[in-house]
Amino acid sequence: xxxxxxxxxxxxxxxxxxxxxxxxxxxxxxxxxxxxxxxxxxxxxxxxxxxxxxxxxxxxxxxxxxxxxxxxxxxxxxxxxxxxxxxxxxxxxxxxxxxxxxxxxxxxxxxxxxxxxxxxxxxxxxxxxxxxxxxxxxxxxxxxxxxxxxxxxxxxxxxxxxxxxxxxxxxxxxxxxxxxxxxxxxxxxxxxxxxxxxxxxxxxxxxxxxxxxxxxxxxxxxxxxxxxxxxxxxxxxxxxxxxxxxxxxxxxxxxxxxxxxxxxxxxxxxxxxxxxxxxxxxxxxxxxxxxxxxxxxxxxxxxxxxxxxxxxxxxxxxxxxxxxxxxxx
Amino acid sequence: xxxxxxxxxxxxxxxxxxxxxxxxxxxxxxxxxxxxxxxxxxxxxxxxxxxxxxxxxxxxxxxxxxxxxxxxxxxxxxxxxxxxxxxxxxxxxxxxxxxxxxxxxxxxxxxxxxxxxxxxxxxxxxxxxxxxxxxxxxxxxxxxxxxxxxxxxxxxxxxxxxxxxxxxxxxxxxxxxxxxxxxxxxxxxxxxxxxxxxxxxxxxxxxxxxxxxxxxxxxxxxxxxxxxxxxxxxxxxxxxxxxxxxxxxxxxxxxxxxxxxxxxxxxxxxxxxxxxxxxxxxxxxxxxxxxxxxxxxxxxxxxxxxxxxxxxxxxxxxxxxxxxxxxxx
DNA sequence: TTGTAAGCGTTATCAC
DNA sequence: GTGATAACGCTTACAA
Numbered sequence: 001x002x003x004x005x006x007x008x009x010x011x012x013x014x015x016x017x018x019x020x021x022x023x024x025x026x027x028x029x030x031x032x033x034x035x036x037x038x039x040x041x042x043x044x045x046x047x048x049x050x051x052x053x054x055x056x057x058x059x060x061x062x063x064x065x066x067x068x069x070x071x072x073x074x075x076x077x078x079x080x081x082x083x084x085x086x087x088x089x090x091x092x093x094x095x096x097x098x099x100x101x102x103x104x105x106x107x108x109x110x111x112x113x114x115x116x117x118x119x120x121x122x123x124x125x126x127x128x129x130x131x132x133x134x135x136x137x138x139x140x141x142x143x144x145x146x147x148x149x150x151x152x153x154x155x156x157x158x159x160x161x162x163x164x165x166x167x168x169x170x171x172x173x174x175x176x177x178x179x180x181x182x183x184x185x186x187x188x189x190x191x192x193x194x195x196x197x198x199x200x201x202x203x204x205x206x207x208x209x210x211x212x213x214x215x216x217x218x219x220x221x222x223x224x225x226x227x228x229x230x231x232x233x234x235x236x237x238x239x240x241x242x243x244x245x246x247x248x249x250x251x252x253x254x255x256x257x258x259x260x261x262x263x264x265x266x267x268x269x270x271x272x273x274x275x276x277x278x279x280x281x282x283x284x285x286x287x288x289x290x291x292x293x294x295x296x297x298x299x300x301x302x303x304x305x306x307x308x309x310x311x312x313x314x315x316x317x318x319x320x321x322x323x324x325x326x327x328x329x
Numbered sequence: 330x331x332x333x334x335x336x337x338x339x340x341x342x343x344x345x346x347x348x349x350x351x352x353x354x355x356x357x358x359x360x361x362x363x364x365x366x367x368x369x370x371x372x373x374x375x376x377x378x379x380x381x382x383x384x385x386x387x388x389x390x391x392x393x394x395x396x397x398x399x400x401x402x403x404x405x406x407x408x409x410x411x412x413x414x415x416x417x418x419x420x421x422x423x424x425x426x427x428x429x430x431x432x433x434x435x436x437x438x439x440x441x442x443x444x445x446x447x448x449x450x451x452x453x454x455x456x457x458x459x460x461x462x463x464x465x466x467x468x469x470x471x472x473x474x475x476x477x478x479x480x481x482x483x484x485x486x487x488x489x490x491x492x493x494x495x496x497x498x499x500x501x502x503x504x505x506x507x508x509x510x511x512x513x514x515x516x517x518x519x520x521x522x523x524x525x526x527x528x529x530x531x532x533x534x535x536x537x538x539x540x541x542x543x544x545x546x547x548x549x550x551x552x553x554x555x556x557x558x559x560x561x562x563x564x565x566x567x568x569x570x571x572x573x574x575x576x577x578x579x580x581x582x583x584x585x586x587x588x589x590x591x592x593x594x595x596x597x598x599x600x601x602x603x604x605x606x607x608x609x610x611x612x613x614x615x616x617x618x619x620x621x622x623x624x625x626x627x628x629x630x631x632x633x634x635x636x637x638x639x640x641x642x643x644x645x646x647x648x649x650x651x652x653x654x655x656x657x658x
Numbered sequence: 659t660t661g662t663a664a665g666c667g668t669t670a671t672c673a674c
Numbered sequence: 675g676t677g678a679t680a681a682c683g684c685t686t687a688c689a690a
Contacts, residue, residue, distance in 0.1 A: 008677045013669060023675055040436045045667025048373040048682045055416070055437075063405065064398045073392050076419055085416050085437055087384070090405055107369040108384075108414055217605075246605060276546075276575060276605045337661045342685060352659055374683030377666045 001039060005029060016041070047109060055085035056299060057105030058114045061093040061141065066271050067288050068116070071140060074292020075114060082300065084111075091118040099126045106134055112299045116140045119181050135302040139295040142184050147312035149302065151295045155185055158284045158319035159192025160199075162238050162266045165282070165321060167200045169329070171236030171264050173208060177223055177244045180211040189240045189268065207232060212244065220247025228255050235263055242267035242274045242283055249277055249326065264327040268319075279325035287317040330368060334358060345370070376438065384414035385628060386434030387443045390422040390470065395600050396617050397445070400469060403621020404443060411629065413440075420447040428455045435463055441628045445469045448510055464631035468624040471513050476641035478631065480624045484514055487613045487648035488521025489528075491567050491595045494611070494650060496529045498658070500565030500593050502537060506552055506573045509540040518569045518597065536561060541573065549576025557584050564592055571596035571603045571612055578606055578655065593656040597648075608654035616646040 001012055007026065015022050015030035016039075033039070047053050058075055060068050072088065079086045087110060091098035098118045105113055112135040115127065124146055130136060131148055142150040166174055176193045179186035194204050210227060212219035220239060224247065227234070239245025245267030249259060259265055259279055267274055270285035294315055302311065323329055331338045336355065344351050344359035362368070376382050387404055389397050401417065408415045416439060420427035427447045434442055441464040444456065453475055459465060460477055471479040495503050505522045508515035523533050539556060541548035549568060553576065556563070568574025574596030578588060588594055588608055596603055599614035623644055631640065652658055 009667085010669075010678075011676055013667095014676090017669080021675060026675080042377075042667050043436070043438055044373050044377040045682090046669085048371075048377055048666090048684090049668045049670085051682085063402050064395065066393065066395065066398075069393045069395075069398045072417075073419065076392065076417060080418065080433075085433070086418075087414050088401075088405060088417050089409065089415075090402065104409075104414070107372070109372055273602060273605050276602050278607055338684080339662075339686075340660055342683095343660090346685080348686095350659065355659080371683050374666090375685080377668090377683080378685045380666085 001030075001033065001037070005033060051109070052111055053085075053109045054083055055087055055108075055110050056112045056114060056296070057087045057089065057101075057108065057110040059089050059091055059098060059101045059105070060116045061091050061118050063088070063090055067269055067286060068140070070288030071116075071292040071295070074289040075296055076292075078293045078296035082296075084296075084300070091121075093119040095120040095123065102126060102130045106130060110134070112136065112303045114139055114295050114299055117143055117183075119183065135299060137295055137299040137302065139291055140185075142314075144184055149298045149311050150314045151291050151298065152184070152314065152316055153286045153291065153319050154316040155188035155319075156192040156195070157316075158268065158286075159189040159238070159240070160196045161192075161319070161321050162268065162284050163193050163196035163236075164199070165323070166236040166238065166264050166266060166327060167196060167202075169236075169260075169264050169327060172202060173205070173234040174236035174238060175208045175210065175224075175227065175234045175248075176238050176240065177210050177212065177220055177248060178240045179215055180213050186240065193238060208234060215241045215244050217243045217247040217250070220244030221251045222247070224248040224251035225255070228252070228257070237263055237265045239265070239267045242269040242271040242281060245281055245283070245326075246273055246277050249279075249281065260325070260327050266327050270322055274324070282324045282327040283322050285320040285322050287319065290317050330359075330362065330366070334362060380438070382414075382438045382440055383412055384416055384437075384439050385441045385443060385625070385632075386416045386418065386430075386437065386439040388418050388420055388427060388430045388434070389445045390420050390447050392417070392419055396598055396615060397469070399617030400445075400621040400624070403618040404625055405621075406618075407622045407625035411625075413625075413629070420450075422448040424449040424452065431455060431459045435459060439463070441465065441632045443468055443624050443628055446472055446512075448512065464628060466624055466628040466631065468620055469514075471643075473513055478627050478640050479643045480620050480627065481513070481643065481645055482615045482620065482648050483645040484517035484648075485521040485524070486645075487597065487615075488518040488567070488569070489525045490521075490648070490650050491597065491611075491613050492522050492525035492565075493528070494652070495565040495567065495593050495595060495656060496525060496531075498565075498589075498593050498656060501531060502534070502563040503565035503567060504537045504539065504556065504563045504577075505567050505569065506539050506541065506549055506577060507569045508544050509542055515569065522567060537563060544570045544573050546572045546576040546579070549573030550580045551576070553577040553580035554584070557581070557586070566592055566594045568594070568596045571598040571600040571610060574610055574612070574655075575602055575606045578608070578610065589654070589656050595656050599651055603653070611653045611656040612651050614649040614651050616648065619646050 012030050015027040076086050089101040115138050137149045139151040210223045212223050237248055267281050267283040270283045274281035274283045331341045341359050344356040405415050418430040444467050466478045468480040539552045541552050566577055596610050596612040599612045603610035603612045
């Protein structure tokens with residue numbers, strides 16, 4: 001490009017970057033040719049100089065979870081809007097894979113990392129360590145023990161809203177199906193559940209709080225069958241994910257319990273599934289797309305600040321009550 | 330690294346790359362230190378020299394479609410296995426966005442592109458053009474008009490199997506709900522439908538072949554309601570996607586048609602939804618993960634071949650009949 | 659067997 | 675206002 005115009009590469013570079021010390025006319029000549037030949041600067045050369053790649057890395061446990069893909073959509077779209085590329089890796093909920101992914105991404109010279117923590121990652125040393133080298137923002141599955149920016153939905157308030165909704169229907173013996181692993185999601189939803197009960201003058205009955213490993217439909221089914229087999233009485237059920245709530249509905253139907261007449265049910269997520277199960281499942285809609293959007297926004301902020309101080313803040317996005325047939329008003 | 334060992338950078342580089350002309354002892358000294366300090370070569374430097382990035386780009390219409398995310402899982406996993414990074418972009422089914430994504434990826438110096446074509450992309454010039462510069466492999470949503478490697482599932486045979494299954498149950502008036510847009514998926518499934526009928530001595534009755542735009546649950550519902558309103562008689566229904574089949578089931582249930590007594594139903598995809606609808610939906614399982622895996626495999630092959638000849642071949646992966654309650658044997 | 663030096667494309671510094 | 679030059683980290687002829 002420089003040769004064609006008989007200019008030095010430095011003049012061309014400065015024109016392209018809009019430096020002030022270039023004459024209008026030459027600058028325009030350069031910009032015109034650049035446009036005509038659809039000139040794109042070589043990213044290797046650029047990266048080698050500036051140590052910036054205009055790319056961010058994303059690590060999630062499982063890309064096939066619908067909610068995760070919704071967040072990814074937000075991430076990809078926002079990143080595209082500001083000219084960033086998105087490199088995606090999966091941890092499969094494994095600690096070691098998460099560690100490897102972080103290293104690979106750092107090695108790829110991404111400018112920052114968006115991380116949704118693996119279930120297995122109790123040990124968080126690797127994240128703290130990495131955050132010394134590169135901006136990291138956590139989203140969805142986070143840990144309060146890590147002093148970084150976290151983008152999540154308001155799990156506690158969402159859970160409280162869900163349970164209040166059941167209480168408003170006169171339900172008093174409300175089951176909670178939660179995750180056994182004490183993730184922040186799980187803890188916060190439990191807190192919301194407890195707070196809704198106590199606000200209504202009820203107390204948490206431990207026998208109604210059931211735990212399961214993977215929060216799958218099958219898990220929800222099994223837990224609920226056990227509950228019924230133990231002849232525990234209940235008239236409401238809050239599944240901390242749509243999946244377990246759906247499994248619970250299937251188990252209750254199988255055992256002759258009518259929903260919502262005998263038991264009101266609500267889930268959490270607003271997955272597509274929740275509209276297909278019969279009766280259709282009331283749920284709390286999670287703002288997946290926006291979580292992705294904000295995650296990118298705050299990460300870019302930290303990338304450009306270029307400060308060594310990692311900010312410890314939590315951004316909570318609102319969930320929304322969606323009432324369907326499993327808990328009519 | 331070179332200074333520490335009092336060696337030249339070239340000696341170090343050669344040791345790392347395993348060149349034959351380096352003494353065993355020095356080579357080992359280098360490799361040991363590399364391991365100890367967890368040395369990772371700078372990708373910019375490397376890329377600037379070799380013009381390879383060890384990264385591939387993926388373009389899909391919509392990441393939130395479960396089947397797409399399953400393919401992505403296969404892509405990400407295979408790529409990781411061979412040290413490749415994956416950059417993902419979405420076209421949103423828009424022609425222009427697809428074009429932009431291709432350009433951005435080429436400009437990012439990815440070594441190759443995996444592309445699932447947008448519904449809107451009738452014009453395929455941009456793909457042909459791009460394939461002159463960079464290896465491209467198509468997957469899932471492909472076009473027979475493009476002479477490149479294509480990885481798809483065996484739609485025609487799958488559809489034939491699905492319809493044969495209905496015929497085996499004595500069904501004769503079999504509805505097909507297909508995509509209006511004549512994508513290769515849609516055409517192939519139609520062909521399979523027609524072939525199954527003719528093998529059984531039946532003919533395609535155009536009034537039983539219905540089309541819809543987006544193949545959503547809502548579309549399937551609407552199309553089926555119309556069918557019922559027109560008082561068309563039918564005893565079997567093949568939805569070219571699970572979603573339309575689910576919508577169809579909902580419409581039939583609403584109109585007092587009992588499944589499978591009155592109508593046998595089968596879908597295509599084996600989405601999670603198909604197990605939640607009642608009755609549970611028979612379907613053809615698509616090999617999403619493997620499509621991703623093979624897409625990477627063939628792309629890497631074309632990258633390393635480094636030949637200018639773009640291969641025109643189609644790899645078809647087998648689908649599998651899954652029988653559930655909507656069409657018991 | 660090891661080292662030297664050039665060059666990949668870009669930008670920042672400094673001289674003209 | 676413009677250009678020469680060095681530097682980023684790596685690989686590879688070629689020289690030693």
